[in-house]
Amino acid sequence: MSDASKGLSLYNTLTRVKERFVPIDPKNVRMYVCGPTVYDFAHIGNARPAIVFDVLFRLLRQLYGENHVTYVRNITDVDDKINARALRDFGREIAAGKLSLNDAIRKVTEKTADQYHKDVAALGCLEPTFEPRATEFVAPRADGKADMLSLIAQLIERGHAYVAGGEVLFDTASMPDYGELSKRNLDEQQAGARIAVDAHKKNPGDFVLWKLSTPEEPGWESPWGRGRPGWHIECSAMSAAYLGEVFDIHGGGLDLIFPHHENEIAQSRCAHGTKVMANVWMHNGFLQVEGQKMSKSLGNFYSIHELLETETFGGRTWPGEVLRLAMLMTHYREPIDFSVRKLEEAENTLRKWKRAADLAPAAARELPADVVEALSDDLATYAAFQRLTQLAGEAIEFSGSGENAAAASLKAALAFLGFDVGAAKVDEAAIAEAIARRLRFIADKNWAEADRIREELLAQGVQLKDGKDPVTGERVTTWEIRR
């Protein structure tokens, strides 16, 4: 297909309509998603954007090619609570100059960041292309990539920020269309603001870019004094560092639209002088647990880790892929009610699909087009899942000879969607024998027989790879399992 849109439509929060997606550069489709603050273990609300945007990442790779999508998901490790912990645990080393603040933060967030990586891997998410940490983007960098201090300096220079009351603040009045993402206007924001607290601000809606630290508090050196950045500036820096000043898709949870994403847009556009920061803004809906808002005080606050490894939710542990399917059974923009019943339903569905997929020795080479089509309609996972259920029915009813095509297609679709369909069972000796036979046919220039063997192996899920021995120059054939 020459059309760069590839039939993909996405709902854009910026315009409030579903739009045909056309990337800026189809050779490098660029997406940024706000990642977790690694102060605590991630809760199941954090699992939703990780899973939703993983599906979009997979779909973009399918449409534009695996090497033509750049997905950045940051780690927020600049945070007052993390700073306080670093000070508590390593204050003396930091004061004595034995440990940098960044290194202390690295130590206190090591466990939570590791756990996050384990959690999202268990949920079947691919690793993003880049996963920058905020601490590494505070000060100007040796590699010249965008950083927070330079962005703030740029905003001051262009008349979009000012210094007042120990802070550098973004001047919202300097940006005529500030508020376009959340559709709030400045008057509305000012009406609700607490004027007394914000006396040093020109406008109550002005937000912090840099905040001075007291001598006791941790901080980074800056032209405006030792301090720490506001929350929003990190994503403006890290997205520009890896994706450029304008990129294709910016994602995150609905709760981030205001103020976080609104302020990211203000910072990035005003610092770079661009009309947009990202062309498409996508937000996943809220998550409730058993019909209630998740909160620590209600006692219904669950970490991903607890659901995976402990029996605190529904009296049992849950496989990551069951959590994944349960999360995707609701359209990403809808609110989701996370419940034991929903997890049980997901588990039953997954069991049926897998039983049917197991009837094929290997996944089909082509993904079912209607599954890709369903997902291309603003990630209509429900429609895609209906097709999987249909394929499962066809696979089980199949009684002919030869390949069970429905099962093979189902297997391909499940693997694509991040569900574990298991590797094909292989007989290594038989493969080695087949490879040797094929090499003899190649030596005899009997290409048809050589190809037939390759195709036979592929039908069993074994992919051959021909290469050359770097020393002898002889043909060497290796193999791998295609899932």
Ligand SMILES: [Zn+2]
């Ligand atoms: Zn962000």
